[in-house]
Amino acid sequence: MHSKMIELTVIDRQGQEKALQLVEAEEANLMETLKNHDYEMRATCGGLALCADCHCLILKGQDQLAEPQDEELMTLETRPDAQDNSRLACQLKVSSDLHGVLLQLTNYAN
Template sequence: MKAVNITFKFQDGQPDQTHVAAEGESVLDVALNNDIQLQHNCGGVCGCSTCHVYILQGENDLPEISDKEEDFIDRAVDPRINSRLGCQCVMQGNADIVVLIPPQNFLGH
């Protein structure tokens, strides 16, 4: 697998950041490893909705959404068709990913 770039965009106006992700790393892993604030109340085990993100590009190179993940996304703030949980977006393909991180000023579920 080639190196995959994840570009993080932020709804709160921060400048975009692009980081390299290794196979098996999640969007949440890459965010935390690069000091990007992304809540993760359950510790990244698909047990809450706080690492909710929007996938703007590269969704076809991510694992298919599970029923459990979909249930938690329904509890997220402002879920959309391209909503995913960062902890479940594990790098497995060769396409670069673009992620929009919603504001992180909430208490989460």
């Protein structure tokens, strides 16, 4: 089986934009993967969709992502800065859905 390369663009918390190439890994979540790529990631809940530290805005490619589950939506509601294109990176799989996506990490809410 060939692993597919995913290309996405990330704007970090300092506003720096960078293209990333990731190997498709359905068992991995984007929050952990970005952390492994040296993105600053507090992730208090450890990826359980509870803390919203991994909040990001999907600036391009939102429609190609799987719909958020209830836990993710409930946690996003706790973010005063949440928007229609908000997602939790820990709930996004490192799959080809992410190919071509532009996302922006937001500052922590508190």
